[in-house]
Each structure stands twice: as structure tokens, then as C-alpha cells.
Amino acid sequence: MQRTTRNWLPPYLDPAGFIPRITETRVLFQWPPFFFPEFLGKVIAFLQSDDARKMGFEFDYRRILPCTWKCSDESLFMVPLSLLAYFGANVFPKGLIGARFNEQSLGAAVHHGSINVDLGGSHVGYLPGERGGSFGYIWRPQQKEFTSDCGYLTSVFTPFASVYQDASQNILLFRPQGSKVLASIPNEFLQPNWSSHRVKLLVDIETFTAGQVEYRDDTTFTHTTVARSLFYVHPEFLQGLDPRDVEPFLQEKPTPIGRFLSPKYFNIFDTQAPLDQNGLPRERLMLYMKYIVAPKYSPVSLKAAIVNTNLEHNRLTDTLRSPEYTNYSFACFTGIFMDLFDHEVGNYYNLFQPLSITIKPAGKKSEVELTPEEIQFRFARLNPAEPRLNLLDMTGFKSVERLVERFTFKPGRFEEFSHHNEVASNGDEPQT
Ligand SMILES: [Zn+2]
Numbered sequence: 001m002q003r004t005t006r007n008w009l010p011p012y013l014d015p016a017g018f019i020p021r022i023t024e025t026r027v028l029f030q031w032p033p034f035f036f037p038e039f040l041g042k043v044i045a046f047l048q049s050d051d052a053r054k055m056g057f058e059f060d061y062r063r064i065l066p067c068t069w070k071c072s073d074e075s076l077f078m079v080p081l082s083l084l085a086y087f088g089a090n091v092f093p094k095g096l097i098g099a100r101f102n103e104q105s106l107g108a109a110v111h112h113g114s115i116n117v118d119l120g121g122s123h124v125g126y127l128p129g130e131r132g133g134s135f136g137y138i139w140r141p142q143q144k145e146f147t148s149d150c151g152y153l154t155s156v157f158t159p160f161a162s163v164y165q166d167a168s169q170n171i172l173l174f175r176p177q178g179s180k181v182l183a184s185i186p187n188e189f190l191q192p193n194w195s196s197h198r199v200k201l202l203v204d205i206e207t208f209t210a211g212q213v214e215y216r217d218d219t220t221f222t223h224t225t226v227a228r229s230l231f232y233v234h235p236e237f238l239q240g241l242d243p244r245d246v247e248p249f250l251q252e253k254p255t256p257i258g259r260f261l262s263p264k265y266f267n268i269f270d271t272q273a274p275l276d277q278n279g280l281p282r283e284r285l286m287l288y289m290k291y292i293v294a295p296k297y298s299p300v301s302l303k304a305a306i307v308n309t310n311l312e313h314n315r316l317t318d319t320l321r322s323p324e325y326t327n328y329s330f331a332c333f334t335g336i337f338m339d340l341f342d343h344e345v346g347n348y349y350n351l352f353q354p355l356s357i358t359i360k361p362a363g364k365k366s367e368v369e370l371t372p373e374e375i376q377f378r379f380a381r382l383n384p385a386e387p388r389l390n391l392l393d394m395t396g397f398k399s400v401e402r403l404v405e406r407f408t409f410k411p412g413r414f415e416e417f418s419h420h421n422e423v424a425s426n427g428d429e430p431q432t
Contacts, residue, residue: 002211005202006267008192012280012287013267015204019287022310023355023372025298026411031376033338033351033407035400037082037391040119041384043333044086046357047117048385051378055368056361057331058115061087065113069095069102069120069316071150075138075339075348076123078395083119085391095120098152099308101316106325114362115329118316121355122305123337125149128406132413136301138348139341146417149339153304156285157292160268161300163199164293168261171203172254173233176221181233181249182213183257190229192271201268208265210234237265263290284311297411305336306355313356317367320360329362338407345396349403354379 006015034042046052048059066083068091070076080091092112094105099122109116125138125148138149148154172184188195189203203209209231216222224230238246241260248255268290273281281287288307295303313334320330335354342349354375360367370378392398 003205005190005205008200008202009267010269010273012275013269015267020314022288022291022307025295025303025306028306028336028353028355028372029298029409029411031353031372032404033336033353034379035404036078036337036350036352037085037387038384038400039333039352039354039379040082040086041386042379042382043117043119043331044385045382046378047331049382052331052359055359056364057329057359058361060115063113064089064115064117065092065109066090067092067094067109067116067118067120069093069118069312070099070337071095071097071123071152073123073149073151073339075125075140075149075341076337076350078348078350079119079337081394082387082391085387085389085394086385087117088388092116094118098156099123099150099312101312101319103315103319106319110325110328114327115331118330118332118334120312120316120332121309121335121337121352122153122312123150123339123350124153124301124305126338126340126351126407126409127417128340128408129415130408131415132409133407134415134417135299135409137417138339139343141341141346148301150301150305153285153308154301156283157289157300157304159199159270160289161293163197163201164261164268167201167203167266168258169256171257171261173249173257174252174254175250176252179221181238182221183209183231183233184224184228184254185231187227187229189266194227198271199268200271201266203266204264205231208234208237259294261294262296263294266290266294268293299414299416302336302409302414309334309336309355313358317358317360317369320358320367321365323365325360326365327362330358330360330367332356332358332360334358340403340406342397342403347396349395349397351404351407 066087066089068079083091092109094102096102124135127134137146140147167189170186175181185203189201192200211232213222213230273286276282292304334356335352338351340349357370357375358367
């Protein structure tokens, strides 16, 4: 009889249950990001274009309230400053720590301006590097150290990422003489009672294994140590890998599974996660945690930012459909903010990767939404509007090209964070 570990999962992780899809890193980052102020110039050009008019949007500076929903970190200061420079108006915050969209802010916002232009999303620190750069940290000149960025999201995913890291190093694959490839799995990843950690990672033995290896007196490799169980590895797991990657698993010496422990083969959950009345975790990132901690094409911190932005954008557009906002007009520009620190100028700046544009015209209940492809296509043809205040003077930056060129990440091409990645030229030199 094929056994299962799925009976230990909380109902919200039922493998048969549907969870909405999240924008793929490969889709989103096939184009380079925009320098945020330049994106904003294009936002204004777009909102004044025939394209926006056809979508039902009427541009009127006097009625526009520029708004943000984002974390309050100082590394994002260029975002409200750019909105001020381009719209020449006060910026209304609709965000909470963690780039949560604050529903309560909306009633007040429409009271202050009948056209809301929303710029929002998660942020993630980026350190340029020759092999794609690294994510999740930024130089903080006030503290004179690198710290996690976004700090809030890092605190959410770190307990899961460390359990995943532990599993990827301790699930061992090998092939004894005369046998198929076997997996030696610590029991804590098969049965929750074997681990005292509140975060449980369980190997999905239906997809990952093809049955348990029985104990045989005369066969040494079947005599496992106390805390481990032995399985035949499912042929589909091996077929799914590049032949070069399979090679180490065909040896007699046990090799950690490493990053090949991909989301199809495990589940991960917090046994103490608070749930809402629908039985869903209040922290919705929990639903996507295995995709966050084991992404194929991006570092964990970038994946967390993409998932969080998708979830919060969904909450924002869901709120706009409520009847109390029917008479107001919304243009929502959602994406991922990348925070960089420039040692030459001694200041932060932001790049922006757009994920969605949503237009809800006044008098309509529903909205029109553009995909990342459509945004790139339309924005490539737009000449950015000029800011009303000189933003570059205010921030000390001169050449914009240099700032964008430092971003070298491509899906699947990135480095792990190390203090040595960042080469400081002058000013607040990182001490490593
Ligand atoms: Zn943050």
C-alpha cells in the first residue's frame, strides 16, 4: 500500500485545493526594470494618452490624488519624492509595513481626490554584482551595516527558509551496488511528531518516492539509522533533472538533494499559524511558502516580494469593486520596487518592475487590467512627461543610465548575498 504524508497537512494546504497563480519571475524579469522616476514620467504620459482614454480614464491634474502603498523604509524615500516632483501634489499613503494595502485609508483618500493614482508594491534590496547581483540586503549608512530588505518579509519567510535549508542538506540520495536510487529521509520530514519545530516540512512521498525500502537481514544498505527512513526515489523525479545533475545521486556515497527539493516534492507549514473564519492563514504568504522558499529562477527574497505584491494588488482591486467607490476613478500601477544604495552619490534610489496596471473609471464597477507584456509594449513607445520639480537635483543623481545598468539580474542568474559583492567607491565604505 502506498502511504502518504498528506494526512498531516492543514486543510488549507490540501494538494487537491486550488490556489491562484502568481506572476512568474521569468515573465516579469524578461525586461530590465525602470528607473522609478522615469517610470512615473511614462505613467503621466500614459494617463494622458488615447490608450488610457479608451480605457475610460480622464486625466485632470486638479482632481488627482497621488497615492502610495508600500513599506515605510527610508530606502524607498525616492518613491513619494518622485510622486511629489511629477504631480506637484501631496502624496497620500495607503500602505502599512510589509507593503500591506491599508483598506481603511481608501475612504479618506477618495474624499481628498476623486481620481486616485496608486503606485504600490513590495520592495527588495539589490546589490549589484558581476554575476547577476544579490537580493534581500541593503547598505544602511546610518547603521553602517548591511541589513535585510524588506526586513518585514524576511522575518516572515526566514523560519521556513531555514527548515527548507535543513531538509535540502539532510535528505540524502545515493545508489548502493545492485540497487535503484534511494533517498534517506530524516523522520522529521515524514511525520510531524518527530520534530519539535513549529514549522514542519513534509516530503510528499506520493510524488517523490516509489515505495519504502524493506529491511533485509542480508543487505547492509537497508539497515538505516534510528532517525531515518529509506525510500526508492520516484523515477519521474530523476527524469525531471538534467543528466549532469543526476550524476552525483548515482554514486554509493550519499549526496544532499539540495535545491532539487522543489515545490512538487514537499509541503511546509507553521503549526501555530493564526487562521481566519475560512480556515485560511491570516498571513496569506503561508499559502505560497513552498514556492517562496524553493524558487527556481529567483532568490527567496525576490520571490517573496513578487508573491506579496500579487496578493496585495488583488486586495486593492477587490476593494475598488465595492459600491462605495463606484463614482471614483482609480489608476493603479503595481510592481516590485528594487532598492539600491549608490556609494558615489551617497543616496538610495529605486528601480521598478511593473506587474500590473489597473484602470477603474468613475461610474464603473469593474476595471481594465494590463499584463506585464502589455505594459512593456505600450510604455516603450511613450515619451516620459517632465517632472514639475527637479528631482535629480533634489536627490543628487545626475546620470540615469548608470543607475539602471547596474541591475544585471536575469531569471536564474543571481548570486547569494555576501558583503564582498558590493564594491564601494567612496563615502560610507562598507566595512566587511
Ligand atoms: Zn519593507
